[in-house]
Amino acid sequence: MDPQRKRKIRLVAALSVAVLLSVALIYTSFSASTEAKEPSQLLGAAPGTSYEMTGKVVKGSIRRQGSGIAFRVVDRDGQGASLPVTYTGTVPDPFRGGREIVLTGSVQSGTFVGEPETLITKCPSKFTTKSDA
Amino acid sequence: MPSFGSALLALAFLTAVFAAAAALAGRNGNRRRIDLSRRSVYAFCGLITACVAIIEIAFAGDDFSFNIVAQHSSIETPAFYKLAAMWSSQEGSLLLWAWVLSIVSSAALYATRNKLREIVPWATAVMMGVAAFFTGLMLFAPDVDPFATLSPAPADGIGLNPLLQHPSMMIHPPMLYSGYVSLTVPFAFAVGALVTRRLDAEWIRSTRRFALIAWALLGFGLLLGARWSYTELGWGGYWAWDPVENAALMPWLVITAFLHSIMVQEKRGMLKVWNACLVVAAFSLALLGTFLVRSGVLQSIHAFGDNTVGPYVLGLIAVVLIGSTALIVSRLDDLRSQKRIDSLVSRESIFLVNNLLLVALTAVVFWGTFFPLISELFTGSKASLAAPWFDRYTTPLAILLVLFTGIGPLLAWRRVSWASAKRVFRLPLIVAALTVVALVLFTDTLHKPWAFALFVFAAFAIAGLAQEFWNGASARRQLSGGSMAGALIGVVSRNRRRYGGYIVHIGIAVLLIGIAASSSFQTSRDVTLRPGQSAVVDGREIAYVKPTVAVTGEYLQFGSVLRVEEDGKRIATLHPSRRYFRPTGQEIGTIGSFFEGEATSEVGLKAGVGEDLWTAVQPDIAAVQRRVRAADRGFRACVRAAPGTPPQCEALAQTMRAAAANPRLRAAALGQIGRIQAATADRIAKSYLADDAAAIFKVIVNPLVTWMWIGGLIALMGALLALWPARGRRRGALVRTEADALKEAKYREIRDAELDHAAGKLSDEDFALLDAELRKEAVEILDRV
Numbered sequence: 001m002d003p004q005r006k007r008k009i010r011l012v013a014a015l016s017v018a019v020l021l022s023v024a025l026i027y028t029s030f031s032a033s034t035e036a037k038e039p040s041q042l043l044g045a046a047p048g049t050s051y052e053m054t055g056k057v058v059k060g061s062i063r064r065q066g067s068g069i070a071f072r073v074v075d076r077d078g079q080g081a082s083l084p085v086t087y088t089g090t091v092p093d094p095f096r097g098g099r100e101i102v103l104t105g106s107v108q109s110g111t112f113v114g115e116p117e118t119l120i121t122k123c124p125s126k127f128t129t130k131s132d133a
Numbered sequence: 134m135p136s137f138g139s140a141l142l143a144l145a146f147l148t149a150v151f152a153a154a155a156a157l158a159g160r161n162g163n164r165r166r167i168d169l170s171r172r173s174v175y176a177f178c179g180l181i182t183a184c185v186a187i188i189e190i191a192f193a194g195d196d197f198s199f200n201i202v203a204q205h206s207s208i209e210t211p212a213f214y215k216l217a218a219m220w221s222s223q224e225g226s227l228l229l230w231a232w233v234l235s236i237v238s239s240a241a242l243y244a245t246r247n248k249l250r251e252i253v254p255w256a257t258a259v260m261m262g263v264a265a266f267f268t269g270l271m272l273f274a275p276d277v278d279p280f281a282t283l284s285p286a287p288a289d290g291i292g293l294n295p296l297l298q299h300p301s302m303m304i305h306p307p308m309l310y311s312g313y314v315s316l317t318v319p320f321a322f323a324v325g326a327l328v329t330r331r332l333d334a335e336w337i338r339s340t341r342r343f344a345l346i347a348w349a350l351l352g353f354g355l356l357l358g359a360r361w362s363y364t365e366l367g368w369g370g371y372w373a374w375d376p377v378e379n380a381a382l383m384p385w386l387v388i389t390a391f392l393h394s395i396m397v398q399e400k401r402g403m404l405k406v407w408n409a410c411l412v413v414a415a416f417s418l419a420l421l422g423t424f425l426v427r428s429g430v431l432q433s434i435h436a437f438g439d440n441t442v443g444p445y446v447l448g449l450i451a452v453v454l455i456g457s458t459a460l461i462v463s464r465l466d467d468l469r470s471q472k473r474i475d476s477l478v479s480r481e482s483i484f485l486v487n488n489l490l491l492v493a494l495t496a497v498v499f500w501g502t503f504f505p506l507i508s509e510l511f512t513g514s515k516a517s518l519a520a521p522w523f524d525r526y527t528t529p530l531a532i533l534l535v536l537f538t539g540i541g542p543l544l545a546w547r548r549v550s551w552a553s554a555k556r557v558f559r560l561p562l563i564v565a566a567l568t569v570v571a572l573v574l575f576t577d578t579l580h581k582p583w584a585f586a587l588f589v590f591a592a593f594a595i596a597g598l599a600q601e602f603w604n605g606a607s608a609r610r611q612l613s614g615g616s617m618a619g620a621l622i623g624v625v626s627r628n629r630r631r632y633g634g635y636i637v638h639i640g641i642a643v644l645l646i647g648i649a650a651s652s653s654f655q656t657s658r659d660v661t662l663r664p665g666q667s668a669v670v671d672g673r674e675i676a677y678v679k680p681t682v683a684v685t686g687e688y689l690q691f692g693s694v695l696r697v698e699e700d701g702k703r704i705a706t707l708h709p710s711r712r713y714f715r716p717t718g719q720e721i722g723t724i725g726s727f728f729e730g731e732a733t734s735e736v737g738l739k740a741g742v743g744e745d746l747w748t749a750v751q752p753d754i755a756a757v758q759r760r761v762r763a764a765d766r767g768f769r770a771c772v773r774a775a776p777g778t779p780p781q782c783e784a785l786a787q788t789m790r791a792a793a794a795n796p797r798l799r800a801a802a803l804g805q806i807g808r809i810q811a812a813t814a815d816r817i818a819k820s821y822l823a824d825d826a827a828a829i830f831k832v833i834v835n836p837l838v839t840w841m842w843i844g845g846l847i848a849l850m851g852a853l854l855a856l857w858p859a860r861g862r863r864r865g866a867l868v869r870t871e872a873d874a875l876k877e878a879k880y881r882e883i884r885d886a887e888l889d890h891a892a893g894k895l896s897d898e899d900f901a902l903l904d905a906e907l908r909k910e911a912v913e914i915l916d917r918v
Contacts, residue, residue, distance in 0.1 A: 033516035
């Protein structure tokens with residue numbers, strides 16, 4: 001086979017692999033992703049669907065419940081009605097009232113039930129010139 | 134002092150602009166202007182260093198008239214953290230950027246002061262352009278002036294978050310920043326090479342070192358961040374595919390690819406476009422990392438609050454990307470390779486595959502990281518991807534990488550004959566086969582196919598690399614005699630780049646073994662125990678012996694003593710605990726304020742060669758908190774001396790009234806209250822010991838995770854070995870012309886081939902062919918000289 005043609009074949013092979021990988025990436029990312037919602041959008045959400053909830057923990061709302069905790073969250077801007085949340089397992093260090101959290105879970109009879117090991121608490125913002133809200 | 138600092142900063146900005154202008158004015162070879170621009174860069178470095186010194190002196194001396202000090206330090210902040218608190222602020226990290234850039238620019242220009250005469254002016258202009266950008270941000274963008282003042286100055290500062298008061302947290306940010314910033318040097322020289330069409334490997338030889346420094350710093354920064362997460366966050370993991378982690382990983386992956394592919398350009402004059410693209414991508418990703426850390430665009434555990442410089446950095450990224458793309462496209466004709474890959478079975482083709490894998494890995498991480506923005510664009514709602522999605526792609530890619538990490542070093546450049554291949558592959562293949570047998574017979578790894586494949590490939594790679602060391606040493610011994618150990622040291626120290634690289638490969642293989650084992654075979658459980666109870670986790674009996682309490686002025690600590698037994702034998706006693714910090718910067722607070730500040734986990738960890746036993750505790754302190762609230766109520770009533778309070782309250786109330794009337798008595802009164810409060814806090818905290826309260830323990834059995842840290846350190850050592858200057862160059866600052874460098878590079882290539890031949894990697898026939906080719910090329914160079 002002449003080298004010119006060999007090169008072309010190699011190029012086509014490499015490009016097809018790249019295209020395949022990108023198609024797989026795009027396809028799986030849309031099906032595997034969880035939608036991000038704020039608490040006010042979840043108040044009337046359909047039960048069973050998995051969401052990634054981003055909100056702010058209401059100060060003083062954290063209670064212990066069995067081997068987990070129950071608390072309420074509001075939208076990140078602090079507005080709107082609050083959503084009750086339950087979470088089983090240990091919580092990250094920075095978790096407390098007033099902090100922003102990201103939690104994956106679903107709504108079950110009006111309460112957002114978080115999946116274990118999915119609670120992310122944002123690091124406290126000592127990195128900003130404005131103080132914590 | 135702050136106004137003096139502002140003046141220095143303004144002067145630094147002007148110096149950077151001047152250095153860039155002088156360099157451009159000297160682009161046609163005017164030595165005086167080029168020397169002037171280089172000295173201006175040194176001056177810029179001096180000025181920024183002075184700015185950093187002023188800020189650090191302010192931190193050390195608790196000068197709270199500096200806004201940055203008042204916001205990020207306090208009188209009680211330990212001295213070590215005071216000095217490191219600078220970069221926990223946005224303005225401080227910009228200053229750090231500028232400072233590191235001034236240092237690496239000066240170093241790069243010093244190293245090339247007698248070389249690359251055409252490229253250097255352009256590179257200087259690019260580096261100083263970036264420097265002027267960041268210095269300008271501090272001067273002109275809102276809220277990021279490091280010399281902003283507070284008037285009147287507060288008595289105490291807000292302090293540094295206790296979560297960040299961890300040694301590795303103090304080194305981790307400057308490491309990552311330095312890594313990002315060092316990437317400016319290869320980028321700047323690449324731009325210079327493109328502009329002047331001097332596209333041979335010379336710019337690469339001069340800046341390769343900086344790319345390697347960036348690689349090592351970024352890698353070390355990532356490792357420290359992982360370690361901090363593992364030991365400090367009370368979470369037990371070391372990697373979460375968090376956007377900010379990914380932001381640091383991406384340039385590291387790209388620069389890893391770059392470090393490999395530039396060798397192909399150096400030796401074979403190929404992949405020029407590819408290398409130019411990689412270096413632009415690495416620098417853009419570094420800027421993107423800086424931007425992501427400081428912006429709230431993506432949901433990250435690293436939420437750094439309001440970001441005021443994001444749009445500007447985004448603007449710079451756009452300029453870099455558009456400008457570089459235009460430059461590369463306009464130079465495509467000059468970038469064409471002189472040669473083609475001779476054979477698919479050669480080191481350069483393995484490097485190409487390795488490069489493609491690394492870039493694919495970067496593409497996956499990039500897509501996953503920015504998916505929330507992409508999905509918002511298409512579907513209108515932000516959706517994000519979690520760790521399993523990332524793992525699905527990164528795991529197979531990483532496994533393939535390990536395989537090629539093993540194959541690459543076994544092959545020689547240009548071509549490999551069947552006979553030589555058989556010779557070098559025999560031992561690694563045998564080791565891999567033995568690993569398969571051992572894993573199947575003695576472990577249950579087989580039901581985790583990815584981990585199984587990784588273990589086998591890693592064994593293959595490590596055996597191949599060990600063989601390389603052995604063959605190199607025996608070849609040297611045949612030449613110069615002596616002991617095997619002496620020969621090993623000799624061959625390694627004469628070929629630092631090669632063997633340094635091999636050590637890095639071993640380190641990465643070991644690190645990936647640690648990651649694969651700990652992620653596939655980890656046992657993690659939450660158990661709720663009362664003192665005296667025990668639970669069995671993965672065959673180990675964990676007994677909650679007793680609760681513990683510690684009280685300091687800063688925090689209350691509720692902990693536990695855990696006894697761990699296996700087969701009736703005690704294997705460890707662990708002390709996980711949780712600290713509740715009082716918010717700093719308050720003159721006097723309630724006892725309850727201990728529960729208003731941060732809480733941090735102190736992990737109980739027994740690290741071992743075989744496995745780590747990791748524990749964290751979440752104590753039930755509801756009863757303690759109730760008592761604290763009651764005590765605070767009583768205390769308030771007492772100070773007010775309400776009717777019915779005991780007589781000592783009357784005395785306290787009198788002291789307070791006297792203090793209110795006479796400010797000089799204030800300190801004594803506050804001290805008295807503080808002492809009473811401390812005693813009360815101590816008594817209530819200790820009541821926890823008698824509460825018999827249940828605590829939730831998170832217990833993780835993490836096999837082989839220690840090897841992740843060890844592998845990382847091995848890789849770092851390898852990088853340092855490769856970076857160590859060669860003896861000849863260290864001795865004298867000899868002036869080398871570009872032709873000299875070219876000649877030297879060709880000689881090195883001939884030596885490499887000779888070593889490969891002596892080590893049995895090249896058959897006699899292959900070597901004869903290759904040697905003839907190389908010598909012909911060397912003669913051509915000599916003719917030109």
